Amino acid sequence: MSAFRFEPSSLPAETATLRQEIRAFLAEFSADWTASARAQSWDGFDPQFSRQMGARGWIGMTWPKRYGGSERSALERYVVLEEMLFAGAPVSFHWIADRQSGPLLLRFGSERQRCDILPRIARGELCFCIGLSEPDAGSDVANIRTRARQVDGGWRVTGSKLWTTNAHRAQYMIGLFRTAGDPSDRHAELSQFLVDLSRPGITVRPIRDLSGGEHFNEVVFEDALLPADALIGRAGEGWQQAMAELAYERSGPERFLSSIRALIELIRVLGPEASEEAAALIGRLTAQLVTLRNMSISVAGMLEAKRDPAIEAAVVKDLGGSFEQSLPEVIQAFAGLDLDAERGSDLQQVMAHLTLVVPSFSLRGGTREILRGIIARGLGLR
Amino acid sequence: MSETAAILAQMVDRLFTDHVDAALLAAAAQGRWPSELWRLAEEQGLTTVLVPEARGGMGASFHEVCVIASVCGRHRVPVPLPETMAAGWLLAGAGLDVPAGPLSLGGANRDDDLRLQRAGTQWRLSGSAHRVPWGRMAGSLVLAVEQADALLIVRAPREGCTVDHGSNVAGECRDTLRFTDHPVEVGPWPAGAAGNPVMMIGALMRSGQMAGALADILERSVSYANDRKQFGRAIGKQQVIQQYLAVLAAEAAAVDVAAEAAFIAADAGNAEFLVAAAKTRAGTAVAPAVGIVHQVHGAIGFTLEHPLHWSTRRLMSWRSEFGSDRHWAVVLGRRILDLGADGFWPYLTAV
Numbered sequence: 001m002s003a004f005r006f007e008p009s010s011l012p013a014e015t016a017t018l019r020q021e022i023r024a025f026l027a028e029f030s031a032d033w034t035a036s037a038r039a040q041s042w043d044g045f046d047p048q049f050s051r052q053m054g055a056r057g058w059i060g061m062t063w064p065k066r067y068g069g070s071e072r073s074a075l076e077r078y079v080v081l082e083e084m085l086f087a088g089a090p091v092s093f094h095w096i097a098d099r100q101s102g103p104l105l106l107r108f109g110s111e112r113q114r115c116d117i118l119p120r121i122a123r124g125e126l127c128f129c130i131g132l133s134e135p136d137a138g139s140d141v142a143n144i145r146t147r148a149r150q151v152d153g154g155w156r157v158t159g160s161k162l163w164t165t166n167a168h169r170a171q172y173m174i175g176l177f178r179t180a181g182d183p184s185d186r187h188a189e190l191s192q193f194l195v196d197l198s199r200p201g202i203t204v205r206p207i208r209d210l211s212g213g214e215h216f217n218e219v220v221f222e223d224a225l226l227p228a229d230a231l232i233g234r235a236g237e238g239w240q241q242a243m244a245e246l247a248y249e250r251s252g253p254e255r256f257l258s259s260i261r262a263l264i265e266l267i268r269v270l271g272p273e274a275s276e277e278a279a280a281l282i283g284r285l286t287a288q289l290v291t292l293r294n295m296s297i298s299v300a301g302m303l304e305a306k307r308d309p310a311i312e313a314a315v316v317k318d319l320g321g322s323f324e325q326s327l328p329e330v331i332q333a334f335a336g337l338d339l340d341a342e343r344g345s346d347l348q349q350v351m352a353h354l355t356l357v358v359p360s361f362s363l364r365g366g367t368r369e370i371l372r373g374i375i376a377r378g379l380g381l382r
Numbered sequence: 383m384s385e386t387a388a389i390l391a392q393m394v395d396r397l398f399t400d401h402v403d404a405a406l407l408a409a410a411a412q413g414r415w416p417s418e419l420w421r422l423a424e425e426q427g428l429t430t431v432l433v434p435e436a437r438g439g440m441g442a443s444f445h446e447v448c449v450i451a452s453v454c455g456r457h458r459v460p461v462p463l464p465e466t467m468a469a470g471w472l473l474a475g476a477g478l479d480v481p482a483g484p485l486s487l488g489g490a491n492r493d494d495d496l497r498l499q500r501a502g503t504q505w506r507l508s509g510s511a512h513r514v515p516w517g518r519m520a521g522s523l524v525l526a527v528e529q530a531d532a533l534l535i536v537r538a539p540r541e542g543c544t545v546d547h548g549s550n551v552a553g554e555c556r557d558t559l560r561f562t563d564h565p566v567e568v569g570p571w572p573a574g575a576a577g578n579p580v581m582m583i584g585a586l587m588r589s590g591q592m593a594g595a596l597a598d599i600l601e602r603s604v605s606y607a608n609d610r611k612q613f614g615r616a617i618g619k620q621q622v623i624q625q626y627l628a629v630l631a632a633e634a635a636a637v638d639v640a641a642e643a644a645f646i647a648a649d650a651g652n653a654e655f656l657v658a659a660a661k662t663r664a665g666t667a668v669a670p671a672v673g674i675v676h677q678v679h680g681a682i683g684f685t686l687e688h689p690l691h692w693s694t695r696r697l698m699s700w701r702s703e704f705g706s707d708r709h710w711a712v713v714l715g716r717r718i719l720d721l722g723a724d725g726f727w728p729y730l731t732a733v
């Protein structure tokens with residue numbers, strides 16, 4: 001069966017030096033990070049930290065130097081990502097820009113957009129959000145209704161985006177809007193825009209999630225005027241452009257390391273004298289973790305080789321999401337912890353947070369069912 | 383895939399496609415030895431691929447041999463080719479000659495009680511090796527015995543030992559071999575390597591075979607789902623069936639990646655951690671994968687007539703051979719717990 005294949009890839013020896021630099025940097029900055037702060041994983045938000053990373057060339061690493069990048073490989077970037085995630089560094093400010101928005105502009109943006117935006121992302125100065133979902137367009141993104149109408153001097157946007165992570169603190173959104181036709185036109189007539197969120201007519205309302213966190217938002221556009229050059233790539237090709245970057249979004253180490261803090265704290269609590277039952281549990285989790293890491297590195301290698309591992313990426317996100325979602329449950333079944341977020345031990349606090357947020361791990365970035373549909377198509381079943 | 387690996391893949395795939403069919407599998411399950419298949423495998427040099435060229439083998443790397451193990455699993459090959467490749471590598475590594483004919487591995491069962499004694503210049507073996515793969519057909523049994531802090535590789539000819547026939551739930555021969563003051567050849571295993579090398583290489587081979595068996599049941603299930611019609615359309619058009627098969631494909635991919643990583647690590651000589659991870663990961667995949675393919679196949683897949691069970695029963699059996707996933711999970715977990723919360727990540731990113 002050759003529907004997909006994970007070519008083995010390994011991190012080149014040079015990455016060892018980079019890894020040491022990152023660990024030294026983290027040792028310096030992480031002194032006062034609590035376990036529960038680290039458990040926020042890539043939801044942890046700290047613009048100052050992002051600037052520090054930018055100063056070291058760790059954002060937009062693979063981009064051309066003329067756009068502020070460092071022209072390093074996808075595998076070197078992989079090392080930065082996994083070290084940050086393992087440490088629980090607060091990377092949310094630049095995460096989406098580094099992962100998706102920057103690469104999108106690099107590929108489809110105008111020269112002016114690239115020169116204006118990319119160096120600022122790379123310096124850790126810009127936070128981006130993704131405006132795909134809407135009230136009536138979740139899994140079925142093609143059903144979006146938000147419209148951009150071409151007018152004298154630009155585009156007028158009306159409608160609303162929903163669940164937009166970081167919109168309340170981002171300077172820009174990459175938005176997918178309908179530029180002609182209506183929802184019955186499905187994937188046709190959609191276009192992508194670089195939206196400066198400070199423009200008049202755009203209102204951002206945070207929505208609290210069930211853990212009390214404020215991460216996602218509703219973004220309402222009331223005849224907001226965007227300049228003509230806000231269009232990214234070509235009008236009507238927004239769908240193809242948006243899909244082109246999904247392998248980047250779906251295969252990274254954030255797709256299986258989001259709840260790693262629970263495993264770390266469990267290992268700390270168990271110690272070397274733990275029971276055989278405990279060792280077996282840690283061993284099973286490690287076997288999954290190590291395998292997912294190799295799969296994710298394999299996809300990074302394929303991206304570096306300019307291949308299109310779209311299905312492999314869906315496999316990583318499906319398996320990885322199941323793993324990071326199951327971690328707190330597996331630990332809870334074993335340890336029977338009281339979930340005390342305020343006065344509990346480090347493990348209890350971490351578990352309290354993760355238990356609340358893991359339901360979202362199989363929703364964000366494409367639901368489990370949608371991913372499995374993509375894999376099934378790769379198998380020739382659809 | 384390297385050029386050698388690609389050539390090997392093509393070679394074994396052709397050999398097994400031509401020579402392993404349902405009739406051969408059924409005969410083998412009755413204890414019949416497929417001598418023609420074995421002769422061809424030997425003739426093509428497959429049995430000694432891991433033996434250095436200087437000792438008459440092909441001198442291939444483990445990474446190149448990964449595909450052979452996997453293709454053996456995919457075709458449900460009813461001969462101890464993985465065992466023989468492994469035994470040849472162990473013998474050569476201990477400076478011993480590699481005899482022709484099928485070989486097997488021993489000392490990998492928890493009930494084994496094998497003792498080595500020296501009488502003058504001659505070493506003698508006593509005790510039992512349980513559930514030895516194809517033990518009744520193997521010319522020799524290769525095992526590792528710890529003796530005064532040194533690890534010794536032992537070649538025990540089958541001739542002269544007592545053999546009790548047995549089988550695993552897939553109908554593959556798993557025999558008990560009893561030795562009494564049995565003359566054996568012994569060679570030293572290089573110091574420093576972690577763990578019992580027989581267990582390790584046996585688990586490595588099984589991981590590769592399990593990856594192959596999962597590829598087989600995935601392929602069968604996808605094509606069955608596209609062919610079988612109910613309610614006027616192929617069952618593969620039902621979303622729930624598609625979702626099951628996507629889960630299966632992801633499991634199969636994970637085991638494939640885990641096994642290949644272990645074979646690569648074996649070439650670097652630091653295999654234990656990744657072999658433990660591979661065998662654990664493979665074992666974990668068995669229940670969901672087998673459950674899915676039998677669900678998708680319906681009643682026909684539950685018959686002895688249908689070829690599906692040749693793979694699913696092997697997966698059920700192989701799961702606990704050369705250390706179950708439970709066994710290897712404990713090995714892995716102990717290592718991680720020893721490294722501790724601050725030590726395991728640096729280790730994991732360096733292996």
Ligand SMILES: Cc1cc2nc3c(=O)[nH]c(=O)nc-3n(C[C@H](O)[C@H](O)[C@H](O)COP(=O)(O)OP(=O)(O)OC[C@H]3O[C@@H](n4cnc5c(N)ncnc54)[C@H](O)[C@@H]3O)c2cc1C
Nearest residue numbers: 130131132133138139163164165360363364365366367369
């Ligand atoms: C924490 C979080 C952050 C997010 N951040 C962003 C963001 O930054 N930008 C953005 O645009 N969106 C964001 N989203 C939205 C996310 O992309 C959507 O939640 C997701 O695409 C699913 O859409 P929905 O929530 O409307 O669920 P629905 O699409 O209504 O789905 C509900 C259920 O039905 C299932 N379902 C739907 N269609 C099918 C089908 N065809 N077959 C089988 N099952 C189906 C789904 O799998 C799911 O289980 C975020 C979501 C979360 C939870």
